[in-house]
Amino acid sequence: MHKFSTTSGKVLWYDVTDNRISLWSPLQQKKTCPIINFSSPNTLEADKITMFTIEMTQQCNLRCTYCCYSGTYNDRRIHNNKHISIDTLNSIIKFIEKHHDKTADEITICFYGGEALLVKDKIDWTIQRLLDVLGQQVRFSLSTNGLALTEDVIDWICSYPKFVVNVTIDGDKIMHDKHRKTLSGKGSYDIILKNLELFKTKFPDEYNNRIRFLATVYSWKDVLELDKVWDGQSVLRGIYPVHISHIIPDFSDKSRTYDTWDDKNIFYHEAFKAYMKGQKGILSNCFKKLTDIIARRSYHHLSSNLRIKTCYQSLFSCFINVDGDLYACEKFCGEFSIGNVSDGIDQIRAYRQLERFTARKNNHCSTCWAQRFCRMCMTSLNYKDEEIKLMCNMERDTIDLALRYFCEQKDWERSQKINK
Ligand code: SF4
Numbered sequence: 001m002h003k004f005s006t007t008s009g010k011v012l013w014y015d016v017t018d019n020r021i022s023l024w025s026p027l028q029q030k031k032t033c034p035i036i037n038f039s040s041p042n043t044l045e046a047d048k049i050t051m052f053t054i055e056m057t058q059q060c061n062l063r064c065t066y067c068c069y070s071g072t073y074n075d076r077r078i079h080n081n082k083h084i085s086i087d088t089l090n091s092i093i094k095f096i097e098k099h100h101d102k103t104a105d106e107i108t109i110c111f112y113g114g115e116a117l118l119v120k121d122k123i124d125w126t127i128q129r130l131l132d133v134l135g136q137q138v139r140f141s142l143s144t145n146g147l148a149l150t151e152d153v154i155d156w157i158c159s160y161p162k163f164v165v166n167v168t169i170d171g172d173k174i175m176h177d178k179h180r181k182t183l184s185g186k187g188s189y190d191i192i193l194k195n196l197e198l199f200k201t202k203f204p205d206e207y208n209n210r211i212r213f214l215a216t217v218y219s220w221k222d223v224l225e226l227d228k229v230w231d232g233q234s235v236l237r238g239i240y241p242v243h244i245s246h247i248i249p250d251f252s253d254k255s256r257t258y259d260t261w262d263d264k265n266i267f268y269h270e271a272f273k274a275y276m277k278g279q280k281g282i283l284s285n286c287f288k289k290l291t292d293i294i295a296r297r298s299y300h301h302l303s304s305n306l307r308i309k310t311c312y313q314s315l316f317s318c319f320i321n322v323d324g325d326l327y328a329c330e331k332f333c334g335e336f337s338i339g340n341v342s343d344g345i346d347q348i349r350a351y352r353q354l355e356r357f358t359a360r361k362n363n364h365c366s367t368c369w370a371q372r373f374c375r376m377c378m379t380s381l382n383y384k385d386e387e388i389k390l391m392c393n394m395e396r397d398t399i400d401l402a403l404r405y406f407c408e409q410k411d412w413e414r415s416q417k418i419n420k
C-alpha cells in the first residue's frame with residue numbers, strides 16, 4: 001500500500017493486493033500490506049538458452065575509473081592477462097550445442113571481456129566453429145570499448161552477415177575522457193570517434209544496422225548532460241544508447257553519493273517534458289522505460305503464498321567466464337557460479353543460491369509495497385543485508401516516481417484527447 005502524488009498535487013493510492021491505482025482517501029490509509037510467504041523454486045531448466053556471453057579475456061586496453069574490474073569492488077576480479085584457452089572454447093562449443101534452445105529462431109553469442117578484441121583471432125575461431133554447429137540460427141555480438149576497432153577489424157566484422165557491435169561511449173569528449181582512460185592515463189575519445197568515423201565512411205549501411213551504443217553514468221544529472229551532447233557528434237547522431245547503465249553501487253567507497261528521490265524527480269520531470277514534445281532521443285526513451293514498469297503490470301490478485309520465479313527456472317541467458325565457469329549473467333561473480341562447461345549445471349549449488357535468495361525475500365520483501373514492480377533480482381545476493389536496505393530505498397524511490405509519472409502521463413494523454 002503506497003500513497004503518492006503527482007506534480008499537480010493529486011493524491012493517489014497504490015494497492016499491492018490488486019495492483020490498482022485509485023484516488024487516495026483516509027479510509028484506504030487503514031489498509032496495510034499483506035504478509036507474503038515466499039517459497040523456494042523447485043524446478044530449474046537450462047536447455048533453452050538463447051544467449052551465451054563468453055568472457056574472452058580478463059585483460060583490457062582501457063582503465064576506466066569506474067570499472068568493476070579496477071580492484072576497488074568487493075568480490076570482483078582485477079584486470080589480468082588471462083585469456084580464454086582453445087580447450088575451454090572447445091568445451092564451451094559442446095556446452096552450447098547441448099544447452100541452446102533448439103526451437104528458437106536465433107541464438108546469440110556475445111563476446112565479452114575485458115576487451116574481447118584483444119583476442120580477435122580466438123573470436124574468429126569460435127565463430128567458425130559455431131557456424132558449423134548452429135548454422136543460420138546463430139548471430140554474434142561483440143562488446144567493445146572501440147579502441148581496437150581498426151580498419152582490419154571493421155572489415156572482419158562486416159565479413160559476417162549477422163554480427164552486431166556494442167560500443168560504450170559516455171557522451172562528449174569531456175564526459176567520456178573523464179573516466180574512460182587508456183593505460184597511460186590519456187582520454188580514449190578521439191581514437192574511438194576516429195574509428196567510428198572510419199566504420200561509418202566505409203560501410204554506412206552496416207554502421208547503421210550493426211553499431212549499438214551503451215553509456216555509463218554516475219547519476220541522472222549525467223543523463224541530462226548526455227542528452228545535451230549526444231547529437232553533437234555526427235557518428236552518434238540519431239543512434240541513441242540502447243542501454244544507459246548506472247555505475248554499480250560501491251558502499252565501501254564513502255565518497256560515493258547516490259541519487260536521491262529529488263535528483264531522480266528533477267530528471268524525470270525533464271524527461272516527461274521531452275516526451276510530451278514528442279522528441280525522439282535519450283530523455284523520451286528513459287521516460288518510456290520508467291512508465292513501462294507500471295504500464296506492463298497485471299491485475300491478478302496477490303497470493304499470500306508465492307513460489308519465487310527467477311531466471312534460473314528457465315535460464316534464457318548464461319555467462320561463461322574465461323575458465324569455463326557458468327553464471328546466470330555477467331552481473332554475477334565469484335561464489336555465484338552454477339557449474340562449469342565441462343561438468344554442466346551444478347544443481348546443488350543453484351538450489352542453494354535459490355534458497356538464500358528466498359530467505360532474503362522473506363526477510364526483506366514480505367510486506368514491501370513495491371514488490372510487484374521491484375527489479376532487484378538474484379544478483380542482489382552479491383550485497384550484504386545492510387547494503388540491500390540502502391538499495392531497496394533507492395528502488396522504492398524509483399517505483400514511487402514510476403507511479404507518479406505513469407499517472408501524469410495518463411492525465412496528459414486524456415487532456416490531449418479532450419483537446420482534439
Ligand atoms: S573498457 Fe570495460 S572492462 Fe575495460 S576498463 Fe573500461 S569498463 Fe573496464
Ligand code: SF4
Pocket residue numbers: 364365368369370371372374375376391392393395396
Ligand atoms: S524494494 Fe527491497 S524489500 Fe522491496 S521488493 Fe524490492 S528487494 Fe524486496
